[in-house]
Amino acid sequence: DQQVKQNSPSLSVQEGRISILNCDYTNSMFDYFLWYKKYPAEGPTFLISISSIKDKNEDGRFTVFLNKSAKHLSLHIVPSQPGDSAVYFCAASGANSKLTFGKGITLSVRP
Amino acid sequence: DSGVTQTPKHLITATGQRVTLRCSPRSGDLSVYWYQQSLDQGLQFLIQYYNGEERAKGNILERFSAQQFPDLHSELNLSSLELGDSALYFCASRPAGSYEQYFGPGTRLTVT
Numbered sequence: 001d002q003q004v005k006q007n008s009p010s011l012s013v014q015e016g017r018i019s020i021l022n023c024d025y026t027n028s029m030f031d032y033f034l035w036y037k038k039y040p041a042e043g044p045t046f047l048i049s050i051s052s053i054k055d056k057n058e059d060g061r062f063t064v065f066l067n068k069s070a071k072h073l074s075l076h077i078v079p080s081q082p083g084d085s086a087v088y089f090c091a092a093s094g095a096n097s098k099l100t101f102g103k104g105i106t107l108s109v110r111p
Numbered sequence: 112d113s114g115v116t117q118t119p120k121h122l123i124t125a126t127g128q129r130v131t132l133r134c135s136p137r138s139g140d141l142s143v144y145w146y147q148q149s150l151d152q153g154l155q156f157l158i159q160y161y162n163g164e165e166r167a168k169g170n171i172l173e174r175f176s177a178q179q180f181p182d183l184h185s186e187l188n189l190s191s192l193e194l195g196d197s198a199l200y201f202c203a204s205r206p207a208g209s210y211e212q213y214f215g216p217g218t219r220l221t222v223t
Contacts, residue, residue: 004153032210034210034211036214041216042216042217043113043115043117043201043203043214043215043216043217044154044201044214045113045214046211046212046213049210049211089153089154091154093210095167096159096166096167097142097159097205097210097212098144098156098159098167098169099144099146099154099156099212100156101146101153101154101155102153103151103152103153104153
């Protein structure tokens with residue numbers, strides 16, 4: 001049973017435009033959500049996070065939105081840059097702070 | 112650089128063999144987590160240690176075991192290896208009071 005779902009395997013956007021990456025979860029006990037970015041042959045890198053008591057968190061070009069009633073979160077990247085091309089994982093934290101990850105989405109930003 | 116180190120970077124071995132993967136957490140982090148990433152899969156939580164003690168288990172096979180030593184480095188032992196164990200294995204550490212985990216570069220295990 002996949003508790004964190006990233007239903008789109010890939011996304012392609014033009015440089016300078018907005019990238020919106022979506023994530024859904026099923027477990028209402030999750031209380032913290034994180035986004036990680038991963039380049040080939042490297043480990044995941046922490047990008048941005050949000051607590052379940054908030055609905056928005058912003059850090060530079062990156063904003064994460066959380067809709068608890070819909071069990072949905074999204075990562076907005078504005079403006080998108082070619083260097084943002086990577087695999088993005090959504091993760092949720094529950095008991096013992098262990099992370100449950102989605103399968104990831106490959107973002108390609110076209111120059 | 113996350114500050115988490117993992118060795119070796121690559122490992123190629125035969126079915127039925129046993130290997131040990133090593134992880135050193137960031138300075139000051141007491142929590143260590145192990146994850147497995149197989150082809151087309153997200154990262155799957157295997158096991159967590161905190162200051163030398165096992166805290167949580169995920170989808171870890173009985174053929175796999177781990178431990179955390181007094182200097183806080185951790186080892187993941189994989190035995191009776193099967194072809195399906197070929198994967199990337201990541202270690203992560205977490206600072207106290209934080210939800211964020213910081214990942215090492217991973218060990219790519221290939222079982223032939």
